[in-house]
Amino acid sequence: MWSPRGRSAPDACPGTRRVHAAADGNLARVRVPGGRLHADQLDALAAATTELADGALELTSRGNVQLRGLRAGAERELAARLYAAGLLPSESHERVRNVIASVLSGRVGGGLVDVRALVDALDEGLCADPALGGLPGRFLFTIDDGRGDVTGFGADVGLLAVPGGAVAVLLAGTDTGVRVSPPEAASTALLAARLFLAESTAQHSTAWRLAELDDGVPRVTARLRAALDPALLVPPGDLTIPEAPTRAPVGPVAQVDGRVALALVVPLGRLTGAQLAALTAAAGTGSDEINITPWRTVVVPDLSTGEAERRLATLAAEGLVADAAAGWVGVTGCAGQPGCAKALANVRTDATLVHASASPGAGDLPVHWVGCERRCGRPADRHVEVLASIEGYQVSLDGRPRPRSATLEETAAAIAAARRGK
Ligand code: SF4
Known part of the structure; x- marks a missing residue:
């Protein structure tokens, strides 16, 4: 139950050690900050779901992945496998690593900043601060490279690149008037998250989201502006903020470096073992990277034109969808x-x-x-x-x-x- 002073209980978002008991067995969720996975990590997830769960991998609306039908008592084994694959850098912070970032940032046109390093800095800073392990599992960060594809998710703390080389800080989708340089953006977002916790404590609240606090946005904005160098502040409200996320591309996408990214719809967000194997093999012919998007699509970047054509046929034969006019899209x-x-x-x-x-x-x-x-x-x-x-x-x-x-x-x-x- 939700009340103006917060929720009546801590959030119950699943992780890998604290799983959710579903009707078909336990459900474990694995956070993938920015949706970026290496092929060997996808391989590790595929092996884990084959040997410990129901054999498939589900994509979530925040660009994370989850395993269903996890065997009772298999959490420790799953955690060990994820740790070895670099997918569980911190057990105490695993459920708070919720970061959505612009898809194909730095690889396609339209963005103002390549946000990949920003995602890494935010995730590392988050895991390094014991206090931030106390964030609710619903707390969300977005990092938008300026094209407006993910700001509309209304994150608790959003970073949005703006013309002129700065990054704007948003709280629950509202401009704070804070403008920082890209190297300062991750630490400023983490400061905002700490100030959310401070305001929650001051209100004796158990809110899961910043907007659930009493006057959460203005109060945390005031705390943030007071904590920063005045040179970083402009009057809030001079920014056009995208209200809704932009849908991810589907099909072959031309990269700025001449290579091709394949963006594929995953029907109902459920990847089968055969699809996982085909994706891993495709990524191996590019840069070994695969991106998961919040629209339940997967993207294989950095392919040559010829390899993209060959892999597209293989992936489509496994049921992944690259036709923007197909019935599964959306x-x-x-x-x-x-x-x-x-x-x-x-x-x-x-x-x-x-x-x-x-x-x-x-x-x-x-x-x-x-x-x-x-x-x-x-x-x-x-x-x-x-x-x-x-x-x-x-x-x-x-x-x-x-x-x-x-x-x-x-x-x-x-x-x-x-x-x-x-
Ligand atoms: S919306 Fe779907 S998954 Fe969620 S509780 Fe209802 S039936 Fe279950």
Whole structure:
């Protein structure tokens, strides 16, 4: 339960040592700051889910990954494997390493700053400060290279590169008027996180998010501005802040260095063992890197044009989607039955029946399927919601529900109309 003074209990976000007991076994979430993985790390995750869990890897709405059906008592073994792979640098901080960053920053045009080093500095600074291990697991950082693709996630602490070479600091999506140089940006974001904790303590609050504090944004902004050199301050509000995240690209993407990145939709965010193997092999022909995005896509960067063509065919044959006009583009869903005990329907099976062969129109809105009113994994941007109920699915847009559909055909028709904004 949430109250103006905070939540009634600490957050229950899962990690790798503190797992969530789901209907299909334990669920472990692995944080991937900035969504960047090396091929050997993806390989380690693939081996872990094959040998300890259900064999697949799920992508989350924050660009992290999770394993379902984890064997009882396998947490220690999983943690040891992740530590060895460099995916668990700090057990005390694992659940707070929530960092979303601009996709393909430094590799494609449109950004003002290459934020990859900033992600590393933020993550290292976060793990190095014992106090920051006390952040709630829901606390989120975004690092936007200036193209506006991730600022709309409304992070508790956001960094946004702005013209002129500076980085603006945002709190819950609001400009603080703080402008720092890129090398100072990570430490300033970490300072803002510490001041959130200080304000929480002052309010005797257990808030999970900065905006849940009483006057959280103005109070933490005031603390931050008071703590910084006045030369770093401008009057807040002179900034145009993207309100919604920009969707990630799909298909081959030309990089500024002449190489190609392959951006692939993962149907319902679930990577199979064969897909994981194909991705690892593809990354091995580039720079050994794979990016996970909050839109449940994966990106394999730094491929030659010829290699991109060859790998695209292999990856598509495994069911990953590189066609921006394919039915799966923009479609997400929660776990549903049988993985979640709260689910009123097997939303993944039903979504597959509706979308696998559909051809959405250009500009169609995203769709999110959920098995109950908790609405897990709900996208941050405008989308069509498909909510399971005991009487069938209810399709809604902008909070306005349509009549419940008795059949999947009716549901599909209602979704198609809502995606066009009708
Ligand atoms: S939205 Fe409901 S059914 Fe879906 S995963 Fe969350 S709790 Fe389970």
